[in-house]
């Protein structure tokens with residue numbers, strides 16, 4: 001790792017403490033969906049987002065990633081960003097004034113989200129809503145989290161990627177960005193694949209198979225090689241419903257309720 005900003009592709013990634021428009025007037029990317037990420041570890045980005053389809057889309061300018069280094073807004077010679085928790089206890093808390101300065105520099109169009117285990121669960125529906133907007137500004141916590149006052153002051157929404165505690169918000173930010181960017185027009189080769197996959201219709205996806213036709217004595221279900229498209233559709237729907245019913249009773253109940261209202 002290095003303290004220097006890395007370039008992964010064309011004009012898609014910049015580590016900066018300044019608003020982008022002050023330093024990089026790039027008209028061609030002006031209206032591109034943009035993820036701004038405030039982090040103590042900007043060098044972690046794009047990370048996994050730089051690979052495969054999201055990475056290609058980033059290089060092609062289909063979306064934009066701007067990590068902002070929280071440390072640049074730190075206090076004093078040592079650029080301190082944290083302090084001990086008021087009331088005592090273990091760990092450190094990111095300072096409100098430092099986070100506020102970073103937000104002033106990083107905030108762009110679209111919502112500001114603090115990745116947090118206390119947040120509302122991130123869902124496919126939320127990814128779809130974010131993909132339909134201009135972008136998102138993400139705040140990655142570290143240590144014990146962020147001083148509550150800066151979250152309250154800016155009315156910042158908290159979003160969780162699951163009921164477990166990560167060391168920092170960067171992996172959560174990457175998960176949110178990945179789930180959202182793949183829904184942007186042109187990022188996936190086959191747009192239909194996002195319409196059919198898990199959660200899009202309120203169900204888990206049906207099982208998938210490919211060649212060889214027989215493996216370890218196991219056959220591909222006959223219907224899938226029958227050439228009968230209607231029968232394949234029906235089989236897939238039944239499998240998706242059964243998987244959802246047995247694995248995710250919470251999703252199944254919501255699915256039934258939604259379909260009762262149709």
Ligand SMILES: C[S@@+](CC[C@H](N)C(=O)[O-])C[C@H]1O[C@@H](n2cnc3c(N)ncnc32)[C@H](O)[C@@H]1O
Pocket residue numbers: 114115116117118139140141142143144145146159160161162163164165166167168169170172
């Ligand atoms: C060690 S955690 C802080 C946990 C916090 N003290 C608590 O108990 O809620 C440090 C940072 O990791 C990120 N993080 C941890 N778990 C997360 C999750 N499930 N979803 C999103 N972000 C998470 C948040 O940004 C958080 O500020």
